[in-house]
Amino acid sequence: MIAKLIIDKKREGRALGSAEIRGFIEGFTAGEIPDYQMSALAMAICCRGMTERETADLTDAMMRSGRCLDWTLDVPTADKHSTGGVGDKLSLIVQPLAAACGVAVPSLTGRGLGLTGGTADKLETIPGYNASLSLDDFQRVVADVGVSMTVQTGEITPADKKLYALRDVTGTVASIPLIVGSILSKKLAEGASTLVFDVKWGLGAFMKTKEDACELARALVSGAKAAGRKAAALVTDMNTPLGRAVGNANEVAEALDILANPGPVADRADVALSIELSSLMVSLAKEIPFDDARALCREKLLDGSALEKFKAMVAAHGGDLDKFAKLLEQPKFKFKIQAMRSGVVSAIDAEKVARVAFKLGAGREKASDTIDPLAGVTLDVQLGDKVSIGSPLATLEKSGCPDGLESAAADLFRAFTISPSGAKIETLVCERVM
Ligand code: URA
Numbered sequence: 001m002i003a004k005l006i007i008d009k010k011r012e013g014r015a016l017g018s019a020e021i022r023g024f025i026e027g028f029t030a031g032e033i034p035d036y037q038m039s040a041l042a043m044a045i046c047c048r049g050m051t052e053r054e055t056a057d058l059t060d061a062m063m064r065s066g067r068c069l070d071w072t073l074d075v076p077t078a079d080k081h082s083t084g085g086v087g088d089k090l091s092l093i094v095q096p097l098a099a100a101c102g103v104a105v106p107s108l109t110g111r112g113l114g115l116t117g118g119t120a121d122k123l124e125t126i127p128g129y130n131a132s133l134s135l136d137d138f139q140r141v142v143a144d145v146g147v148s149m150t151v152q153t154g155e156i157t158p159a160d161k162k163l164y165a166l167r168d169v170t171g172t173v174a175s176i177p178l179i180v181g182s183i184l185s186k187k188l189a190e191g192a193s194t195l196v197f198d199v200k201w202g203l204g205a206f207m208k209t210k211e212d213a214c215e216l217a218r219a220l221v222s223g224a225k226a227a228g229r230k231a232a233a234l235v236t237d238m239n240t241p242l243g244r245a246v247g248n249a250n251e252v253a254e255a256l257d258i259l260a261n262p263g264p265v266a267d268r269a270d271v272a273l274s275i276e277l278s279s280l281m282v283s284l285a286k287e288i289p290f291d292d293a294r295a296l297c298r299e300k301l302l303d304g305s306a307l308e309k310f311k312a313m314v315a316a317h318g319g320d321l322d323k324f325a326k327l328l329e330q331p332k333f334k335f336k337i338q339a340m341r342s343g344v345v346s347a348i349d350a351e352k353v354a355r356v357a358f359k360l361g362a363g364r365e366k367a368s369d370t371i372d373p374l375a376g377v378t379l380d381v382q383l384g385d386k387v388s389i390g391s392p393l394a395t396l397e398k399s400g401c402p403d404g405l406e407s408a409a410a411d412l413f414r415a416f417t418i419s420p421s422g423a424k425i426e427t428l429v430c431e432r433v434m
Contacts, residue, residue: 003027003037010044018057025061029159035166042163042172050177055219056226058177062185063227065159067135069106069191073143076285077104078194080277081187083216084116086204086350086357087241090274091119091149092255093301096309097278099147100300101293103285106142108152108190112363112371115354116206117248120151125249125373127327129319141316147309148316157185173206180219187224194230194285196277197221201430202239204350210235210430217433230284234276235431240348240383242270247362247376250397253328256321259307266302273428275301332374333402335409336395339387339418346383346423352415353377353394356408360398374399377412384423 001023010016016024024041027033050058071077080094095105109131112118120131133141133150141148154161160182167173167182187195197220200206201213217233224231245254258265258274265271275297283293300306314321357363361372380392387393393416396408 001027003033003041007037007040007044010041010048013048015051016054016057021054021057022061025058025065025159028162029065038163039166039170039172042167042170042175042178045177046172046175049175052222052226055177055180056223058181059184059188059223059227062157062159062163062181063188065185066157066189067155068189069135069139071104071106071142071191071193073104075102075104075146076194077106077192078196078281078285079105079107079187079190079192080196080198080281081183082198083183083200084206085200085238085242086115086117086354087243087246087251088117088200089122089243089245089251089255090198090270090277092122092252092310093258093271093274093306094277094281095147095149096259096313097274097297097301097306098281098285099145099309100305101278101282101296103194103282104142105147105281106138106190106192107147107149108138108156108186109149111151111367114365115204115351115358115363117251117363119149121371122248122251123149123317123319125252125324125327126314126319126321127323129314129317131317133317141313145309145312145316147313149313150317152186156189160185176216176219179216180223184220184223184227188227188229192229194281195224196231196280196284197233198277199233199235200238201235202237202350204241204354205238214431214433217431221433232280232284233433234273234280234429235433236273236428237426237430239350241350241353241379242273243268244379244382245376246353246357246379247374247397248371249324249327249373250376250378252324256307256310259301259310260304262301266298269428276429327373330374330399332397332399333405334395334397335405337393337409337413339389339391339393339416341418342388343386343418343420344423345381345385345387345416346419347417348379348383349415352411353379356396356412356415359404359408359411360396361400372399383425387418
């Protein structure tokens with residue numbers, strides 16, 4: 001196989017054959033095809049696109065570059081994947097909730113990079129929580145508890161690990177076939193028979209338009225189905241942060257609070273979305289009507305079963321929730337911002353909030369950076385809330401040195417729009433792809 005001819009072919013806009021795609025990915029994974037040729041092919045794919053069949057071949061080749069898990073449990077398996085949002089702690093609710101409904105949830109998750117938070121980082125703020133389980137331990141926890149959330153190891157889709165690092169520095173992230181290959185190869189290798197995608201669009205998402213998010217959602221669902229899985233996606237609004245907490249430990253605390261006291265918040269938009277996502281997992285995995293799955297999910301959230309699953313998962317990963325409660329009480333620097341006019345909160349810019357949380361230390365610029373578990377932003381208001389002069393809008397939090405807190409506060413202030421009259425509040429789910 002001559003790598004250059006394959007690059008030429010794609011550059012000219014022609015479809016690659018299955019064997020060409022497989023050979024290229026195998027050669028790249030083995031180190032026989034150098035990074036510069038892989039980068040050139042990624043750029044050609046970015047500019048010329050791929051057919052559905054080529055995307056399926058790319059996904060399959062990347063999936064086969066590492067270990068693929070196989071589940072032989074007596075319950076069906078399902079996982080939810082979010083394309084990443086601000087304050088997106090939904091996995092911490094959705095996955096244990098689906099497990100409480102009798103679906104096994106093997107969830108290989110990621111660490112945050114840039115403005116996107118990572119579920120693994122959030123869970124690791126629980127003292128003792130091991131988010132780097134071996135695949136054997138991951139399989140054992142899923143079998144014993146029904147749910148495990150751990151970082152994807154290098155054994156799964158090494159081709160994606162190498163390729164993503166190249167795409168990141170060669171301007172080739174924004175390509176639907178490459179994104180589908182990347183996300184889906186990991187999810188397929190994880191082995192769950194049902195996959196539900198939460199594809200986010202808007203200021204705080206990496207898909208900025210609803211149309212692009214819908215295209216990605218359709219490609220993920222058709223790719224997953226072509227690979228023999230049951231799949232669905234929701235396209236959801238990510239212009240406003242989800243819930244109140246944006247950070248790491250504060251997001252876990254908020255999720256725990258929802259799991260422990262779901263009654264008063266069960267109809268709040270972010271909680272309703274969590275129930276919706278779990279219901280899709282349960283309905284597809286157990287092959288039961290969606291309304292029955294939703295009724296079951298509501299019941300298992302409200303009766304505390306989802307909380308019990310979350311606690312059991314944390315314990316199985318070595319985490320200690322008593323120590324976590326103590327961590328939250330640790331002194332930290334706080335700075336509150338207040339409204340300077342009366343009116344209604346009509347926008348909270350998710351990207352601006354994420355930038356502030358990042359600046360405070362909640363995120364990492366490069367993979368080797370460490371994060372401040374207590375850094376973040378907690379919103380005191382939600383869209384549509386009435387405020388008057390002096391009403392609290394949000395609190396910035398940070399452990400350690402408070403350098404930069406005031407400039408971050410000024411940035412955060414600019415995330416809020418307060419209008420004289422009401423806010424137009426859109427529903428979070430704008431499209432369902434089944
Ligand atoms: N997330 C991934 O895992 N891969 C992409 O290509 C984009 C987002």
